[in-house]
Amino acid sequence: MGLGNFFRKQLSQVIEWNNQNAALLVYKFPSANDEIKNSSKLIVAPGQGVILVYEGKIADHITENGIYDIESDNHPFITTLLKLRTNFESEHKLKIYFYRTSENVNLGWGTSQAIKYMDPVYKIPVELGANGSFSFKAGNPLFLFENIIGSRDSYTVEEAKQLLQSRFPQAISSILAKSLISYQEIDSQLPNLAVNIKESLNTEAENLGLVLTDFKVNGTIFDEGTKARIEKIADITTDTFAAKEGGLTYVELEKLKALRDAARNEGGLAGAGLQLGVGMELGKTFNDAKEEQLNSTDTDVVTKLKQLKLLLTEGIITQEEFDSKKKEWLDKF
Structure with a gap:
């Protein structure tokens, strides 16, 4: 490490998630050895929240936009110059995680497996696929961070989408069975079905620290066996x-x-x-x-x-x- 770089490392800094990547749900601020210096400035922009992990524990959760002063035990020069035995690395680690608070909107979904239920009118087994769109956001960021993401440096919107989407088939099948809707009425009942499915899915989403803000079913398609029975x-x-x-x-x-x-x-x-x-x-x-x-x-x-x-x-x-x-x-x- 050059002398110039060494001294620059001791200076306070401005910490922000600049040019926020829409594909990321959680982003860890990059810092050498996670040594955020005392008196550094933290900027929380609109559509962002921040979780601070200090010495291995969640120390703060910031949800309001603004500029914040960072106070830690990492004082410039002192903590680093006195740490010769640990290769000039402080044990006072401060990790800063930004997360997206705004909605992730209009994401397409489709069932990868057949949804099965018994038609309440004709008493025949029905198998169908479905597709639509949905929106979601972080509902309980601390729970999501502690139980789903863990110590990862980033977590993508796509990963969260796949996690949610894996819950869709069971919820849709359950709602179809409870609604007692015949295959003949499914298309006309899609708006009502979407409302009930969203309510059911949000029970699952809460257990992941997420929340669905919108859910739509755009269409359904029957498998060949069901088509034959319908004919x-x-x-x-x-x-x-x-x-x-x-x-x-x-x-x-x-x-x-x-x-x-x-x-x-x-x-x-x-x-x-x-x-x-x-x-x-x-x-x-x-x-x-x-x-x-x-x-x-x-x-x-x-x-x-x-x-x-x-x-x-x-x-x-x-x-x-x-x-x-x-x-x-x-x-x-």
Whole structure:
């Protein structure tokens, strides 16, 4: 060490987090051997707070902006010149940590794993991904410093973001289960869900010394298995409505479809090891069921025509059968 540098080291200094890096949540002021000299000036700018660790213990926590005088046992010249046996290093260590008090805003998030819950209406398992944005800040800086950051010289916004985001899937899954919202209503309920999820997440965030100031869910996407289940429900719903319009129940319509397919699938019946007579019996059963529907007398003509159209659409009767019965019923009408 040159003589000039040696003497400069003994002088009081101005301590500040100049040109604050927006990517950092916590920043330790760099000082040789952590020897902050007595009468140094500490500047705390807007959007900043300061934690002072003196001789291994938190000595002060400054949250108000302004200029502060630093008083320590590190007096210029005396503490260093008398420390020949410790290589001119003082044991009176003062570490100064700046932290960001302003919000970290509009950070994107997305779930890295599927969120799972049981649909309360259709009783099917649902798996989905979600994405959105959130904002946060240091809620309890001392707790964050002591329990999360420790003795590190810096802690980034990205690290805090990842720590918070790891809590998102469980909170979202829990809120979806408690809210009893069907998959059909999720998109329309996103604002309300976001409010409840934020409240739940802040319980977790407080345990980290952080606080969410904003949370939004922008969209969701179902996994392929859930999409298949939803499509099946949609098909059943459509068929149920169509059957009702045609004067049939869903069960009656499905029974006719099953008999139709079985009667047509002679190869399938043979492949299954069934006797030909069984296939013929199924065909007879299908024809009997079809005739029962066509010749039913307990419904009016309009309803019977709707039913006739449904049977044609589903391939249960042929176009010729449709035209014949239609003419027969219209003649009676």
